[in-house]
Amino acid sequence: GEQVEQLPSILRVQEGSSASINCSYEDSASNYFPWYKQEPGENPKLIIDIRSNMERKQIQELIVLLDKKAKRFSLHITDTQPGDSAMYFCAARANYGNEKITFGAGTKLTIKP
Amino acid sequence: GPKVLQIPSHQIIDMGQMVTLNCDPVSNHLYFYWYKQILGQQMEFLVNFYNGKVMEKSKLFKDQFSVERPDGSYFTLKIQPTALEDSAVYFCASSLLGSSYEQYFGPGTRLTVL
Numbered sequence: 001g002e003q004v005e006q007l008p009s010i011l012r013v014q015e016g017s018s019a020s021i022n023c024s025y026e027d028s029a030s031n032y033f034p035w036y037k038q039e040p041g042e043n044p045k046l047i048i049d050i051r052s053n054m055e056r057k058q059i060q061e062l063i064v065l066l067d068k069k070a071k072r073f074s075l076h077i078t079d080t081q082p083g084d085s086a087m088y089f090c091a092a093r094a095n096y097g098n099e100k101i102t103f104g105a106g107t108k109l110t111i112k113p
Numbered sequence: 114g115p116k117v118l119q120i121p122s123h124q125i126i127d128m129g130q131m132v133t134l135n136c137d138p139v140s141n142h143l144y145f146y147w148y149k150q151i152l153g154q155q156m157e158f159l160v161n162f163y164n165g166k167v168m169e170k171s172k173l174f175k176d177q178f179s180v181e182r183p184d185g186s187y188f189t190l191k192i193q194p195t196a197l198e199d200s201a202v203y204f205c206a207s208s209l210l211g212s213s214y215e216q217y218f219g220p221g222t223r224l225t226v227l
Contacts, residue, residue: 001171006155034215043117043204043218044156089155099144099208100158100169101216 002027004092006104014112019077021107023090026071030092033066033073034101038087048075080111115139117219119205120187125225131193134222136205138188145188146206146216147180149173156204162188192224200226 006023013019023033031052036044050057050064050073057064063076077084090104118137126132138145144163148156160170162180177196182188188207192199202223206216 036218043220045218046215049215099216100146100161100171101148101156102158103155105155 002030002092002094002102004090004102004104006090006107008107009105010108010110012110012112013080015082016079019080019084019109019111021075021088021090021109022072023074023092023104024070024072025092025102027092027094028071029094030102032093033064034091034093035062035064035075036089036091036103038089038106044089077109080109082111082113085109085111115142115217117205117207117217119203119219119222121222122220123223123225125227126195128197128226129194131191132195132224134190134192134203134205134224135187136189136207136219138205138207139209139217142207142209142217144208144210144216145180145182146208147190148204148206148218150202150204150221152201159190159203195224195226197226200224 003026034049035047037047038044048059048062048064050066055066061078066073088107091101093101120135146161147159149159150156158171159174161168179191202221204221205219208216
């Protein structure tokens with residue numbers, strides 16, 4: 001089955017700077033890559049996603065990049081704010097007709113004031 | 114936005130007992146999922162369910178696990194009997210159609226097996 005690696009596991013950045021999280025996947029059939037933000041005690045919430053027909057997508061301060069050849073994708077948060085502190089999970093999903101999502105191990109992001 | 118509800122939010126039981134976790138999916142959604150998250154780790158897929166049937170299950174979905182959604186009511190995960198390693202947060206999710214639509218996650222049920 002699909003395996004998703006996510007690095008780093010812990011990330012601390014200064015408020016206002018950028019934060020980057022990198023993921024890689026194994027299954028070339030994966031074609032949908034969502035990113036989830038999870039606050040303590042809360043459910044994971046989709047913040048941005050990218051499909052395999054795109055290389056870049058931006059929603060406000062969130063940028064995702066996808067390199068299908070290298071099977072890598074990344075999340076970049078520009079101009080970080082204290083509210084960005086949370087766990088972030090990358091994920092991959094293939095369109096086999098089964099729809100399970102395979103998650104990365106997560107990145108704990110802390111924004112230092 | 115659409116909300117998935119889960120009942121209860123916390124459950125503490127003794128090893129060997131049965132537990133049923135309840136999920137109230139988004140009303141017009143057709144695909145349902147359970148994921149397991151051990152503290153500090155990622156969510157891992159357990160099972161997905163469509164049209165009254167299990168479509169796929171992972172190796173984490175042991176024989177002691179079962180799912181059903183009788184008559185369009187709650188989508189349930191039953192564990193019988195429970196084991197210590199079943200302690201985790203269980204997230205239910207639902208989606209409108211399987212391949213192209215976002216999975217909405219519930220708030221989770223924290224299960225503690227003593």
